[in-house]
Amino acid sequence: MTAEPDAIVESDAAPLGVSARPPRSLIRAFWPIAVTGAVLALVPLWLGDSRLMMRLAVDALVFGAYAVAFNVIFGSTNQLFLCVGALAGVGGYTSVILSDRAGLPMAVGMVLATTLATALGGLLSWIAVRRSLDVIFTGIVTLAFSLSFANLVLGQRKLTGGETGLLVSAGDGSFLRDRVAAYYLFLGMLLAFLVVFRALQRSQIGWAFRALRDNELAAELAGVDVARYRVYAGLIGSAMLGVTGAVFTHSDGFISPSTFEFGHVDVRVLVMLAFGGLGTLLGPVVGTVVFTVMDEVLVDSGQLRTVLYGLLITALFLGFKRGAVPATTDFLRLVARRARSRVERPP
Amino acid sequence: MLEVSGLSAGYLGENVVEGVDLEVGVGQAVTIIGSNGAGKTTLFRALCGMLPVSAGRVRFDGENITGRPTHRVARAGLAYVPAERHLFPGMSVRENLLLGAYPGRPDPSALQLVFDLFPRLEERRRQPAGSLSGGEQQMLAVGRALMARPRLLMLDEPTTGLAPKLAKSAYEALQVLKEKGVTLLVAEQQVPLALSLADRGYVLENGRIRLEGASEDLARNPEVRRAYLGVA
Amino acid sequence: MTAVVLDGIVLGLQFGLLGVGMTLVYGLGGVLNLAYGQMAVLAAMVVAVTLAAGAPALVAAGAGVLAAAAAGVVLDRTLMQPVYRQRGEHRVLLGLLLTLGVAFVIDGLLVWRYPTGTLRLAIGGQAVPILGVRMRVGSLWATGISLAVAALLLLFRATTPGRAAHSVIQDEVGARLVGINPAAVRLFIFALSGALAGLVAETRSMTSPVSVTAGFDFTILALIVAVVGGLGNVAGAFLAGVLLGIVSTVSAYYIGQYITTIVLLGAAALTIVIRPRGLLGR
Numbered sequence: 015m016t017a018e019p020d021a022i023v024e025s026d027a028a029p030l031g032v033s034a035r036p037p038r039s040l041i042r043a044f045w046p047i048a049v050t051g052a053v054l055a056l057v058p059l060w061l062g063d064s065r066l067m068m069r070l071a072v073d074a075l076v077f078g079a080y081a082v083a084f085n086v087i088f089g090s091t092n093q094l095f096l097c098v099g100a101l102a103g104v105g106g107y108t109s110v111i112l113s114d115r116a117g118l119p120m121a122v123g124m125v126l127a128t129t130l131a132t133a134l135g136g137l138l139s140w141i142a143v144r145r146s147l148d149v150i151f152t153g154i155v156t157l158a159f160s161l162s163f164a165n166l167v168l169g170q171r172k173l174t175g176g177e178t179g180l181l182v183s184a185g186d187g188s189f190l191r192d193r194v195a196a197y198y199l200f201l202g203m204l205l206a207f208l209v210v211f212r213a214l215q216r217s218q219i220g221w222a223f224r225a226l227r228d229n230e231l232a233a234e235l236a237g238v239d240v241a242r243y244r245v246y247a248g249l250i251g252s253a254m255l256g257v258t259g260a261v262f263t264h265s266d267g268f269i270s271p272s273t274f275e276f277g278h279v280d281v282r283v284l285v286m287l288a289f290g291g292l293g294t295l296l297g298p299v300v301g302t303v304v305f306t307v308m309d310e311v312l313v314d315s316g317q318l319r320t321v322l323y324g325l326l327i328t329a330l331f332l333g334f335k336r337g338a339v340p341a342t343t344d345f346l347r348l349v350a351r352r353a354r355s356r357v358e359r360p361p
Numbered sequence: 362m363l364e365v366s367g368l369s370a371g372y373l374g375e376n377v378v379e380g381v382d383l384e385v386g387v388g389q390a391v392t393i394i395g396s397n398g399a400g401k402t403t404l405f406r407a408l409c410g411m412l413p414v415s416a417g418r419v420r421f422d423g424e425n426i427t428g429r430p431t432h433r434v435a436r437a438g439l440a441y442v443p444a445e446r447h448l449f450p451g452m453s454v455r456e457n458l459l460l461g462a463y464p465g466r467p468d469p470s471a472l473q474l475v476f477d478l479f480p481r482l483e484e485r486r487r488q489p490a491g492s493l494s495g496g497e498q499q500m501l502a503v504g505r506a507l508m509a510r511p512r513l514l515m516l517d518e519p520t521t522g523l524a525p526k527l528a529k530s531a532y533e534a535l536q537v538l539k540e541k542g543v544t545l546l547v548a549e550q551q552v553p554l555a556l557s558l559a560d561r562g563y564v565l566e567n568g569r570i571r572l573e574g575a576s577e578d579l580a581r582n583p584e585v586r587r588a589y590l591g592v593a
Numbered sequence: 594m595t596a597v598v599l600d601g602i603v604l605g606l607q608f609g610l611l612g613v614g615m616t617l618v619y620g621l622g623g624v625l626n627l628a629y630g631q632m633a634v635l636a637a638m639v640v641a642v643t644l645a646a647g648a649p650a651l652v653a654a655g656a657g658v659l660a661a662a663a664a665g666v667v668l669d670r671t672l673m674q675p676v677y678r679q680r681g682e683h684r685v686l687l688g689l690l691l692t693l694g695v696a697f698v699i700d701g702l703l704v705w706r707y708p709t710g711t712l713r714l715a716i717g718g719q720a721v722p723i724l725g726v727r728m729r730v731g732s733l734w735a736t737g738i739s740l741a742v743a744a745l746l747l748l749f750r751a752t753t754p755g756r757a758a759h760s761v762i763q764d765e766v767g768a769r770l771v772g773i774n775p776a777a778v779r780l781f782i783f784a785l786s787g788a789l790a791g792l793v794a795e796t797r798s799m800t801s802p803v804s805v806t807a808g809f810d811f812t813i814l815a816l817i818v819a820v821v822g823g824l825g826n827v828a829g830a831f832l833a834g835v836l837l838g839i840v841s842t843v844s845a846y847y848i849g850q851y852i853t854t855i856v857l858l859g860a861a862a863l864t865i866v867i868r869p870r871g872l873l874g875r
Contacts, residue, residue, distance in 0.1 A: 094686070141866055150625065150685045151865045154820060158858040161813065165858075169851030277809075281697070284690070317705035324697025331690045332675060411766075435772035447767035449760050459753075460760050463771045466753070505771065 036215040051205045058194045068193035074306040075200040079258045081283050081298030082207040087251035089293030091244045094153035097160035099279030101252050102259030104131040106269050109260035113184035120184040128256040135252020143241040160276050167271045179270025190265040207254050285323055288330035291340035362387045368417035370407035377403040378568040390545040392555040395565035401548035405517050409441045410434050440511035444518045446502040450491030454482055457490050461508030475504035496527040515546045532558055552589040556580050596726040597846045603732045605838020606739035607793050612818025612830035614789035620762040620825030621782050624688035630811030631699035636661040636791025637712040637803045658791040665787030669780050700808045710805035712798040731799035738796050817861040823874020833872055
């Protein structure tokens with residue numbers, strides 16, 4: 015199939031999720047993370063008394079972590095992993111099964127679960143690389159994995175509790191179950207993920223990733239091992255997802271298929287990044303804050319909430335290719351530049 | 362039949378061809394010669410609506426067709442055979458040809474005309490176009506363009522990828538078409554072949570028309586001989 | 594066993610048509626329409642509502658198909674235009690995301706309006722024995738309609754407009770060069786794909802109820818069939834549909850429902866990894 019519009023003009027539209035070059039200086043590169051951490055650390059002081067609010071806050075952090083992982087995988091190396099929820103679910107369910115059913119210590123269970131999720135994600139990347147799968151095929155394969163995992167969990171009722179889910183006993187009584195403690199733990203994880211994301215951007219790997227995004231053939235010719243970096247991104251991102259899923263499950267005390275299903279996780283991550291910006295550093299944070307607030311406000315609207323999210327995805331990706339926030343900051347930067355040049359030019 | 366005045370066009374805001382004037386009269390064979398990168402393909406694409414025109418005008422039989430989309434230019438009677446040919450690889454030779462007559466109903470006499478001109482195509486009429494050799498694909502591309510009985514036939518480097526013997530027979534076929542009264546506009550790098558067919562020619566260099574004239578005059582022109590015919 | 598296979602063929606023919614609608618839009622526009630299943634459900638709901646209002650069955654059925662086709666037209670004329678302006682990978686991605694958004698909008702609206710909406714086309718009559726198996730009348734109707742539509746599609750392919758549509762899939766630039774307007778063809782095909790989706794929802798409801806929440810299930814199924822058949826290949830989608838229909842009923846009968854879904858998903862994934870061009874793709 016050849017698809018050329020009427021005018022054979024090279025499209026200069028930037029690919030979705032282009033990762034911009036990170037600042038060179040260490041301070042400029044990492045201070046946003048520090049500030050974000052400081053601001054978010056204050057949240058429990060304000061909301062700590064309400065169990066419901068803290069629950070939402072933890073939820074927000076967890077989804078922020080998911081989004082950073084997605085940014086690592088898709089934002090850097092253009093691998094459309096439509097299995098964010100499933101990989102986190104692998105982490106969650108494996109950890110619960112190993113600790114509750116098989117009697118392993120919780121920490122061991124979590125480590126093994128994370129390893130499994132990492133391995134599966136890495137495998138998906140590796141397959142996509144070996145078979146030179148383009149974005150759409152990668153998306154379909156990962157979607158198939160995601161849906162298969164959901165069906166597997168539903169089908170293996172004895173092991174997983176099926177549709178009704180399982181109460182998680184491992185972790186009960188530990189600090190994980192305390193909402194405020196859990197909040198700080200997840201905040202720490204989110205900040206750590208952001209640091210990893212930033213560090214990756216600034217590293218050799220990050221440079222290679224950007225070369226990959228711009229022109230894969232040129233990158234290969236320049237000696238960039240496309241395959242290796244794709245798999246690295248897959249491994250790192252999947253590890254983030256697996257560990258988050260595992261820790262969250264033990265902290266929440268309950269696991270069910272709906273916690274990790276595509277409609278619940280992947281769609282939300284997409285909406286968040288549509289707001290905050292695909293491939294940006296703080297996009298996940300901005301996105302999760304906006305989404306959590308919005309979701310709470312709309313909690314009583316039932317199905318209409320779905321409609322709104324659909325409209326948001328459509329409108330945001332239509333209007334702002336990189337995300338609402340990056341587009342707005344680009345626009346503001348443009349306005350500022352014009353204003354400055356007008357001032358500098360002699361009358 | 363075709364009048365181009367002051368045409369400029371290019372990609373991403375930069376003009377590749379600038380201020381081109383050319384004319385093709387009814388029944389004439391006109392050639393545009395120039396080396397690689399001179400802008401021949403860009404010019405043709407702009408004429409056919411495949412590329413936006415940044416300046417200038419194109420008139421076809423008195424009608425202004427500047428910037429008209431490709432499919433409507435084709436329906437106006439201007440058939441374009443690009444260097445890449447753009448055949449339908451999974452469809453048979455016959456189906457490719459029948460589609461050439463779109464939107465009219467396939468005319469069996471037109472089909473026979475093409476088969477008379479290119480007997481090889483008749484032999485292979487049920488074969489998928491993608492399985493044909495380079496020379497046969499070129500024949501099919503020209504044949505498909507002829508099915509609509511175009512008033513003007515534009516060809517971009519018809520000898521691309523053809524061995525010298527095939528290139529020569531391609532031009533022999535074009536000569537037959539010319540004798541039948543088909544108006545031709547051919548862009549060509551192989552200058553001797555082009556000048557042997559054409560009545561008039563234009564030399565395109567760096568996007569601008571440098572010379573124009575009757576083909577005998579161009580063939581004798583010392584600059585042309587030096588640059589394109591390898592003669593000191 | 595024969596009964597299971599026959600049921601599989603009945604199902605498979607519908608799978609096939611469902612896949613054809615999906616693969617046509619991909620072949621022509623390079624777009625994976627993730628709102629496809631919602632178009633099917635829209636048709637089902639229109640039929641249900643029209644029937645409840647007392648309209649004769651044929652009118653209701655026609656209204657459903659028309660509604661889905663209209664949805665296709667609206668989608669093509671509006672949201673797909675910016676998508677078509679993109680090229681290659683960007684086009685697929687943007688198309689995916691936009692149609693996903695549309696899918697949620699339609700799904701949400703339909704479920705909100707008809708929370709328990711279900712379409713059941715009960716066709717009375719005695720079961721008919723075929724090859725020793727008593728086939729329900731609903732199944733026979735579904736099969737008959739599916740075969741008739743398949744035959745129509747085949748016939749259409751041999752006509753000039755059908756050839757023109759196919760040529761756009763083969764080489765869009767080439768199609769323009771012979772005077773075919775790809776935008777008009779894309780519009781027609783989008784409408785056709787909607788009509789097919791609606792039709793499959795209706796024939797499906799002759800054998801088992803179609804719920805208002807079935808949208809995404811339809812979409813995933815269509816995607817699997819289209820991928821296994823070879824994206825863009827109409828005959829491939831039909832063949833894949835029939836095969837997967839039989840696999841599906843056999844697996845569901847002997848193993849279980851959840852495993853069956855995994856098997857179908859696995860078939861798609863395996864196709865992509867082992868033979869990306871699918872059964873009949875180029």
